[in-house]
Amino acid sequence: RKNKTLLKIENLVVRYGAVEALKGINMEVNEGEIVAILGANGAGKTSTLRTISGLVESSGGSIVLGDQDITKTEAEKISAMGIGQSPEGRQVFRDFTVEENLKIGAFTIKDKAQIESNFNRVYGYFPVLKERKNQSASTLSGGEQQMLAIARALMGSPKILLLDEPSLGLAPLIVQDIMDIVKEIKQEGTTVIIVEQNAAQTLKIADYAYVLELGQVKMHGEASKLKNDPHLIEAYLGAH
Ligand code: ATP
Numbered sequence: 001r002k003n004k005t006l007l008k009i010e011n012l013v014v015r016y017g018a019v020e021a022l023k024g025i026n027m028e029v030n031e032g033e034i035v036a037i038l039g040a041n042g043a044g045k046t047s048t049l050r051t052i053s054g055l056v057e058s059s060g061g062s063i064v065l066g067d068q069d070i071t072k073t074e075a076e077k078i079s080a081m082g083i084g085q086s087p088e089g090r091q092v093f094r095d096f097t098v099e100e101n102l103k104i105g106a107f108t109i110k111d112k113a114q115i116e117s118n119f120n121r122v123y124g125y126f127p128v129l130k131e132r133k134n135q136s137a138s139t140l141s142g143g144e145q146q147m148l149a150i151a152r153a154l155m156g157s158p159k160i161l162l163l164d165e166p167s168l169g170l171a172p173l174i175v176q177d178i179m180d181i182v183k184e185i186k187q188e189g190t191t192v193i194i195v196e197q198n199a200a201q202t203l204k205i206a207d208y209a210y211v212l213e214l215g216q217v218k219m220h221g222e223a224s225k226l227k228n229d230p231h232l233i234e235a236y237l238g239a240h
Contacts (some may be wrong), residue, residue: 003030013060026136084158094138106153122151143174199236
């Protein structure tokens with residue numbers, strides 16, 4: 001891994017009451033990479049993402065963005081510092097139009113020209129959103145809502161884009177489209193952390209991957225190597 005570290009997670013512990021969801025995990029995300037977090041249901045993937053974005057409080061360990069410790073920083077500030085999240089289950093604002101959803105995503109940006117350029121960027125990735133900009137989000141298909149959630153996160157000009165299971169519930173062809181666009185987003189300079197149960201398709205676009213099991217990092221390595229790892233294939237790739 002060549003590039004410099006952008007996000008460093010050390011000994012991160014997350015508890016929900018008596019449940020220890022993360023038992024001291026370590027991760028490094030380098031500038032310009034797509035880093036995948038893989039694992040079964042309940043492994044702790046979503047908890048990891050939500051702790052990075054400040055939506056869940058950690059019980060131990062640290063998260064450092066660049067040279068700033070963000071372990072105790074509140075979610076709104078973390079978002080303004082350049083971490084944008086597209087949540088699991090999409091959670092678009094159904095009663096608002098596509099364009100209004102995107103405007104909400106740009107709430108931390110004051111520069112009008114920047115907002116305009118972000119609109120152009122996301123409409124470039126997802127032309128269907130431009131076609132439907134005046135429709136309410138509730139009229140979009142599942143795949144389109146997923147696109148809107150990703151686009152909304154990009155409207156805040158994030159340095160790091162967090163994607164929580166973008167393929168969930170979508171048809172294989174749409175999953176492929178979304179994976180291709182995630183790769184394009186990276187190529188244009190945004191670092192991406194992607195949580196997925198769909199290990200096979202994610203490893204094709206990722207640079208590096210962490211596999212979580214019961215709140216611990218079970219294995220990690222270059223995506224190109226993990227793709228061929230017999231243990232990983234047996235545990236996670238067989239079903240896909
Ligand atoms: P999924 O794909 O189902 O989202 P995941 O790998 O993202 O799984 P998490 O959602 O992070 O896993 O959950 C990790 C563990 O923490 C699970 O045992 C889960 O039941 C538990 N957990 C998650 N959120 C809460 C909560 N708010 N309260 C109590 N337990 C929780």
